[in-house]
Amino acid sequence: MDECTVARWGDAMIVKGITDEDFVNYRRPSMYICTARCDFKCERDNGAECCQNHTLAAAPDIAISDVDLCLRYLNNPITSAIVFGGLEPFDQFTEMFNFISKLRFEFGVNHPVIIYTGYNPDEIKGKIAALQMFHNIIVKFGRYVPGQAPHFDPILGVELASDNQHAKIIC
Numbered sequence: 001m002d003e004c005t006v007a008r009w010g011d012a013m014i015v016k017g018i019t020d021e022d023f024v025n026y027r028r029p030s031m032y033i034c035t036a037r038c039d040f041k042c043e044r045d046n047g048a049e050c051c052q053n054h055t056l057a058a059a060p061d062i063a064i065s066d067v068d069l070c071l072r073y074l075n076n077p078i079t080s081a082i083v084f085g086g087l088e089p090f091d092q093f094t095e096m097f098n099f100i101s102k103l104r105f106e107f108g109v110n111h112p113v114i115i116y117t118g119y120n121p122d123e124i125k126g127k128i129a130a131l132q133m134f135h136n137i138i139v140k141f142g143r144y145v146p147g148q149a150p151h152f153d154p155i156l157g158v159e160l161a162s163d164n165q166h167a168k169i170i171c
Contacts, residue, residue, distance in 0.1 A: 012065045013095045016056050016086055020076055025083045026114050027157025031073045034086030035096070036061050056086055066102040074107065085116035093127050104134055112136045114156065114167075118143040121168070128170060137170040 014036045022032035034056065073082060082103070089096050096115070103109045113136060121128060121141055131137050138155060142165035150159040155167035 011067075011098070012063050013069065013099055014061050014063055014092065016059045016062065018062075018064070018069075018072070020072065021078050022083060025085060025116065025156070025158060026081050026112070028081050028112070029079045030081040030083045030114070031076065031079050032083045032085065033069070035084055035089045035092050037087055037091040066099045069099060070103050070107050070109070073103075074109065081112040081114060083114045083116065088118060089115050090117050090119055090124050090127055097130065100131075100134055100137075110136055112138060114138045114140065116140045132171045135171055138167055139170055140165060140167045142166060 015034055016036045017034040019032035022030045100113055145162040148162040150161055151163055153160050153167050
């Protein structure tokens, strides 16, 4: 199944990997979904290879159905949130949106969904507006900038790599 088919049908995601129990990206144990696409805007803006996830682009794509992903999450009694990250979740917006829709409306799960993005809010206004139909959505905004000191983000409850990065509760 190719990515165009997946996005059109809205029944699966293309990912680079899944960590069933992640304790690094959010204050609560989370399922971490490593998305598969990115235009490497951080590297373009910085003029150098600086992304810690750069090598993920070469990893094989994995297709997983939204239902299987939801069931995998729900069958783990340890996790209580889902984090999208890895490459750039907003570059796979349709797939991510369809998954969140299935999680919320078909499975009735309202746990936090956290989205790590390198975009700034003004670059993805329409997509943020679309996500406002859901509850419990948190977005970490901002590109990685080398050489900045990490700082604690009180919303996520974790350290972020650059001063310009921050989380916002969307709804």
